[in-house]
Amino acid sequence: MQNARLRSPAAARNRQPILEVLQQALPDEARILEVASGSGEHAVYFAAAMPGWQWHPSDPDPEAVASIDAWRRHAGTPNVCAPVRLDVVAGDWPGGAFDGIVAINLVHIAPWAVTEALLAGAGPRLRDNGALILYGPYKRAGRHTASSNEAFDADLRARDPRWGVRDLDDVEAAARAHGFTLEHVADLPANNLAVVFRRDGTTSAPTASGPETEEANR
Numbered sequence: 506m507q508n509a510r511l512r513s514p515a516a517a518r519n520r521q522p523i524l525e526v527l528q529q530a531l532p533d534e535a536r537i538l539e540v541a542s543g544s545g546e547h548a549v550y551f552a553a554a555m556p557g558w559q560w561h562p563s564d565p566d567p568e569a570v571a572s573i574d575a576w577r578r579h580a581g582t583p584n585v586c587a588p589v590r591l592d593v594v595a596g597d598w599p600g601g602a603f604d605g606i607v608a609i610n611l612v613h614i615a616p617w618a619v620t621e622a623l624l625a626g627a628g629p630r631l632r633d634n635g636a637l638i639l640y641g642p643y644k645r646a647g648r649h650t651a652s653s654n655e656a657f658d659a660d661l662r663a664r665d666p667r668w669g670v671r672d673l674d675d676v677e678a679a680a681r682a683h684g685f686t687l688e689h690v691a692d693l694p695a696n697n698l699a700v701v702f703r704r705d706g707t708t709s710a711p712t713a714s715g716p717e718t719e720e721a722n723r
Contacts, residue, residue: 509575511544511568515610519694520550523609523640526691526699530636533557535604538630540593540623541565541611545573548588549580559584561599563591593622602632609640612676613658616667620676624683628704637685637702640693644672651696673700 531537534557542548542562552560562573562585573588589599606627612620627637642654649655649670658670677687685702693699 509571510579511572513544513546516544516546516550519609519640519697520547522693523547523699524551524554526640526689526693526701527551527605527607527638528555530638530689530701531558531605535559536601537561537605537607538599538603539563540591540606540608541615542573542588543569543610545569545576545588547609548573548585549576549582552582552585553580556584559586561586561603562588563599564588565590565592593626594619596622596626598626598630601630603630603635604632605636605638606631607638607640611641612639612643613641613661613670614668616665617671620671621679624680624685628684631704633704635704636688637680637704639676639700639702641697642670643676643698643700644670646674647672650698654696673698676700677702 533555536559538561539548540563542564545562548560548562552558562577564570564573567590570588570590577585577588591597591599608623611623624637631637642650642657644650644654649658654670661668661670673690680687680702684705686705687700688703689701691699691701
């Protein structure tokens, strides 16, 4: 399984600052869904630091799902569940209700339709007062926060014109339309932001349909 473990240098650099935001936003005992988990390195790091969190990683890419599973087996973190294939646009969300939904480096490396689908799908799957936490680069009031972000944005759009660094005002407006309130924006290293949205409780989250075992959440 070692060959299946992908590695992201960025994950090693940003995992501790992101963890500190998660610790402030989420309770010590929580069921958390990570959307677009990528390599899986964040999942095992966060779960090891917070044994009361039940971490549910996911990704639409089969290679990423294999990497996540390889990392959880290598790390031996019992509170990381088996990863699932999740495409938020297709709507194949896992069952049960979550205390938190986390998406790291997703909004800018995906079409805007993915952000809209994430916001639409997250609200009904969060418990009352649950948190949706996004991490990545954002514009503020229509402007890039650093020249490096502007260059990164240009590179993203050259690779795929549907991608790009989003304006936080646009993300907040879309989140508000789906029942979220912007609670906190944290400035993190390398000109990234951690954005915490809170579910307002006007929609009903589904109840878990059975024991929260790894097998039940495959």
